[in-house]
Amino acid sequence: MSFRTLDDIDAAGKRILVRVDLNVPLNDDGTISDATRIERVAPTIRELSEKGGKVILLAHFGRPKGTVVKDMSLAPIAQGVADAIGREVAFADDCIGPAAEKAVTAMKDGDVLLLENTRFHAGEEKNDADFAKALAANGDLYVNDAFSAAHRAHASTEGLARLLPSYAGRTMQEELEALEKGLGKPQKPVVAIVGGAKVSTKIDLLLNLVKKVDAVVIGGGMANTFLAARGTKVGKSLCEHDLAATAKTIMTEAATTGCAIILPVDAVVAREFKAGAASEVVSVDQVPDDAMILDAGPQTVEKVNEWIGRANTLVWNGPLGAFEIEPFDKATMAAARFAADETKAGKLVSVAGGGDTVSALNQAGVASDFTYVSTAGGAFLEWMEGKELPGVAALAK
Known part of the structure; x- marks a missing residue:
């Protein structure tokens, strides 16, 4: 524009x-x-x-x-x-x-x-x-x-x-130019990381991204809904079981467009959600019935970083786990620091936004190392969903 x-x-x-x-x-x-x-x-x-x-x-x-x-x-x-x-x-x-x-x-x-x-x-x-x-x-x-x-x-x-x-x-101007680099006219391959608690808040976002990017990494509580839709038992994890059909639709659409959907292969689980809770790493198909998934495991982080390493452009919205409390912040911190290193090395254009994402990047100490970090919240999300923003459209020459 x-x-x-x-x-x-x-x-x-x-x-x-x-x-x-x-x-x-x-x-x-x-x-x-x-x-x-x-x-x-x-x-x-x-x-x-x-x-x-x-x-x-x-x-x-x-x-x-x-x-x-x-x-x-x-x-x-x-x-x-x-x-x-x-x-x-x-x-x-x-x-x-x-x-x-x-x-x-x-x-x-x-x-x-x-x-x-x-x-x-x-x-x-x-x-x-x-x-x-x-x-x-x-x-x-x-x-x-x-x-x-x-x-x-x-x-x-x-x-x-x-x-x-x-x-x-x-x-x-800075925001619009950064967003153009992120999804408008990006350097391919493009990888998107989408995390957070619920699929229900990001259906439009995921359906838009699978048409535009080469891979979508799904993390946080959202990933549990996709795992469950695939038939994986997720114990007592946060999961929107009623959205299984929606998750399947998104995965089918991704297969049609050639977009890879990256889900966790291992997870950090615990019996209670509190700082310092006893936790263990298990394969995603071995989650105990009485436990909940609270972070992605080390094999998943390795997989995510491999995709970031292949990418020329990264768009990030949402954490990979319950990053607010230890020890469930490790996956988000590790991926954020790897993306920052790739950006500093000139190998990656990294655009991130959303309240939790900004908090996570600040916590990792890398917000200033990303190409652009948007503090716009709802406007950033609607842009990622492919929607026209009235205040932007009105500025068009």
């Missing part, structure tokens, strides 16, 4: 509405506990400000459902943005109407202004045309730098892009 970027903007003197994701977690005292999302959009804000633009930030916070909720005000976030970009950030207590207009009118070239939570207005999530026009009234140009909100057709993510000249911010 072709889209315009900040390179195409003459920012000086322009009022630039910039959609960002500032939906950051707060401590009990109202301070920001994790500023990752702010740090990701800081380069776009700084660049537009340095070029003399009047930078007007649009964002949501929480789920106020179209009403003003004091605890969901963006006011406490303004200082966090200021700290990240190294300059003052003004705040207006509404995103449309007199308060917003007055604050925008007072801006000088290079100033940065944060407007109040767009979701305080019901028109935001309804993508209401009049609300979008009210937002557009305060801008000359529109920049979307919130890929994480791009799967929502809201007024500030999709409606605005239809009303003003529209551009991708640096984070959006």
Whole structure:
């Protein structure tokens, strides 16, 4: 897809509405506990400000459902943005109407202004045309730098892009270019790792991937459902037995398209799910009736790493086991570190995303070694499912 970027903007003197994701977690005292999302959009804000633009930030916070909720005000976030970009950030207590207009009118070239939570207005999530026009009234140009909100057709993510000249911010640009390398026009062979607890949350994802990649490694609780569908007994493991037919359909589709489905050959099992629980490695066809599979075994890790070693591109969503507690983190950590080493050696393009995946890569200490790690959550998953993202589609030239 072709889209315009900040390179195409003459920012000086322009009022630039910039959609960002500032939906950051707060401590009990109202301070920001994790500023990752702010740090990701800081380069776009700084660049537009340095070029003399009047930078007007649009964002949501929480789920106020179209009403003003004091605890969901963006006011406490303004200082966090200021700290990240190294300059003052003004705040207006509404995103449309007199308060917003007055604050925008007072801006000088290079100033940065944060407007109040767009979701305080019901028109935001309804993508209401009049609300979008009210937002557009305060801008000359529109920049979307919130890929994480791009799967929502809201007024500030999709409606605005239809009303003003529209551009991708640096984070959006980086994300789209990385995703294009991952599944759009990847270097083959392509291997996907899909893990997590339930097949039910990733049916669309798996059905899309088996048409596009050379192999899908299935891990986590999801793998148990596939093993059971194949007739393997999985003891007391987490397993969606009612989805056996779905698992068989996915395996049949993979066989039709020539995509290899990689399932565990051995597993780490335990009788209880807690840190330090007594565990053992068994073949997947030897899982005791009173035990549960909590991680992939060493032979499976070897097999997964062989596939990663053959690949030119890796797309990863979901862990291989219950990585949050030891000793069930070993498979995920080992595969993550191997993929990172292959990436650093220039042999692999590695694109990963999803909350658990990001946590696992951070735990392994390799997140910065992957080609790209998306923090976008739902938008990343919908992209992997092959769905059109309204906020992205609206930026198309």
